[in-house]
Amino acid sequence: xxxxxxxxxxxxxxxxxxxxxxxxxxxxxxxxxxxxxxxxxxxxxxxxxxxxxxxxxxxxxxxxxxxxxxxxxxxxxxxxxxxxxxxxxxxxxxxxxxxxxxxxxxxxxxxxxxxxxxxxxxxxxxxxxxxxxxxxxxxxxxxxxxxxxxxxxxxxxxxxxxxxxxxxxxxxxxxxxxxxxxxxxxxxxxxxxxxxxxxxxxxxxxxxxxxxxx
Amino acid sequence: xxxxxxxxxxxxxxxxxxxxxxxxxxxxxxxxxxxxxxxxxxxxxxxxxxxxxxxxxxxxxxxxxxxxxxxxxxxxxxxxxxxxxxxxxxxxxxxxxxxxxxxxxxxxxxxxxxxxxxxxxxxxxxxxxxxxxxxxxxxxxxxxxxxxxxxxxxxxxxxxxxxxxxxxxxxxxxxxxxxxxxxxxxxxxxxxxxxxxxxxxxxxxxxxxxxxxx
DNA sequence: TATTCTTTTTGCCAAATGGCAAGTGCCTTG
DNA sequence: CAAGGCACTTGCCATTTGGCAAAAAGAATA
Numbered sequence: 001x002x003x004x005x006x007x008x009x010x011x012x013x014x015x016x017x018x019x020x021x022x023x024x025x026x027x028x029x030x031x032x033x034x035x036x037x038x039x040x041x042x043x044x045x046x047x048x049x050x051x052x053x054x055x056x057x058x059x060x061x062x063x064x065x066x067x068x069x070x071x072x073x074x075x076x077x078x079x080x081x082x083x084x085x086x087x088x089x090x091x092x093x094x095x096x097x098x099x100x101x102x103x104x105x106x107x108x109x110x111x112x113x114x115x116x117x118x119x120x121x122x123x124x125x126x127x128x129x130x131x132x133x134x135x136x137x138x139x140x141x142x143x144x145x146x147x148x149x150x151x152x153x154x155x156x157x158x159x160x161x162x163x164x165x166x167x168x169x170x171x172x173x174x175x176x177x178x179x180x181x182x183x184x185x186x187x188x189x190x191x192x193x194x195x196x197x198x199x200x201x202x203x204x205x206x207x208x209x210x211x212x213x214x
Numbered sequence: 215x216x217x218x219x220x221x222x223x224x225x226x227x228x229x230x231x232x233x234x235x236x237x238x239x240x241x242x243x244x245x246x247x248x249x250x251x252x253x254x255x256x257x258x259x260x261x262x263x264x265x266x267x268x269x270x271x272x273x274x275x276x277x278x279x280x281x282x283x284x285x286x287x288x289x290x291x292x293x294x295x296x297x298x299x300x301x302x303x304x305x306x307x308x309x310x311x312x313x314x315x316x317x318x319x320x321x322x323x324x325x326x327x328x329x330x331x332x333x334x335x336x337x338x339x340x341x342x343x344x345x346x347x348x349x350x351x352x353x354x355x356x357x358x359x360x361x362x363x364x365x366x367x368x369x370x371x372x373x374x375x376x377x378x379x380x381x382x383x384x385x386x387x388x389x390x391x392x393x394x395x396x397x398x399x400x401x402x403x404x405x406x407x408x409x410x411x412x413x414x415x416x417x418x419x420x421x422x423x424x425x426x427x428x
Numbered sequence: 429t430a431t432t433c434t435t436t437t438t439g440c441c442a443a444a445t446g447g448c449a450a451g452t453g454c455c456t457t458g
Numbered sequence: 459c460a461a462g463g464c465a466c467t468t469g470c471c472a473t474t475t476g477g478c479a480a481a482a483a484g485a486a487t488a
Binding site: 424 | 434435436437438446
């Protein structure tokens with residue numbers, strides 16, 4: 001899968017697959033960042049030196065409500081979901097996070113961030129993570145980094161708002177059609193019940209709706 | 215109303231009511247900003263020198279879909295609403311903006327921002343506005359201004375997201391109860407039809423719901 | 429105060445969605 | 459291959475919400 005059989009690696013080689021894999025995730029992150037602003041080689045090296053790759057297993061928690069978040073993460077593979085419990089104790093999916101999204105705890109670096117919600121992996125996820133400290137160092141070192149961040153945040157922001165508010169004006173069928181149009185890559189990877197709670201309908205209704213569509 | 219009859223002003227006096235009114239709006243803005251970070255006198259003066267007060271009449275547009283936004287605004291009095299038209303041509307209220315909120319067109323300064331939605335005044339509104347150019351000058355001059363902004367943006371962001379996503383998991387009655395709890399100051403100032411479209415229900419349903427509640 | 433315009437409430441009925449529980453299909457595990 | 463566990467589907471019926479149009483209530487204006 002990774003490397004596509006182009007090269008054979010020997011263990012302990014500095015190009016050992018695991019190392020290569022690491023670079024691959026990081027490369028994706030850099031590529032993403034460069035969409036929002038330019039960075040020179042030195043700056044890119046700094047970022048690379050600070051990032052660390054992690055993998056989350058299915059259903060593994062990345063955030064937990066009430067527990068301090070100490071990392072900034074970038075998702076390169078997999079799907080996460082953010083959810084909370086409403087006053088009836090039901091688990092409600094607030095939104096999904098798919099590939100190539102930054103996960104900025106609370107958006108500000110110097111503050112301690114304690115989410116009121118949970119963030120867990122729907123599928124196996126691969127991420128690049130930075131400690132808050134390293135992230136702050138990047139922020140202090142790279143001129144223009146904050147501008148890049150602001151752009152990314154603004155983009156995420158408007159995405160989320162518009163997705164959400166359009167949902168509410170639609171009936172259940174329209175919501176689902178909208179969902180598969182906006183998240184074509186998620187439909188087949190995310191359990192029905194999560195999609196249903198995201199759309200604000202019951203799982204059985206969604207199942208029926210799905211039947212009428214095809 | 216303003217000034218509360220404490221003083222009598224003479225026309226052309228530098229303390230003439232209109233001048234005083236101006237300062238009052240600006241004062242509110244400064245006060246708001248200071249919640250998010252410190253500024254020295256000189257910095258405050260710079261901001262004051264750049265801001266301009268405007269008043270919007272009822273139903274007057276502040277943004278128009280497809281038209282470039284050239285201002286940053288801060289609402290000190292009144293209520294605005296952001297709305298768009300769905301594919302059935304219905305007007306959907308995306309959210310309300312009440313007192314003490316910054317209206318940052320697209321969040322980034324140097325870009326041209328062309329909204330896809332409308333922003334208009336529900337009541338008479340008083341605002342402090344800055345041209346993008348002046349705003350940029352403030353940004354370039356005041357160290358830490360961007361940090362303050364980021365905090366404000368982050369706050370607005372999480373407010374909006376959580377308000378929206380909680381709505382979708384509730385039935386119509388809960389949505390309304392939630393609304394009056396979260397926007398106690400709006401309920402009596404905003405026409406029923408706007409609230410209904412914000413909550414994703416019809417006006418007549420909302421009217422019926424309101425009857426059952428009290 | 430009468431007139432008109434706008435906003436909100438209602439009645440009636442249809443359509444959409446929920447609740448619950450059982451059924452089906454698929455995958456895992458022994 | 460059998461047994462159990464999930465995830466999804468379905469049936470049946472209750473409840474909620476919508477659609478439409480008319481009535482009522484409030485506001486604005488002359």
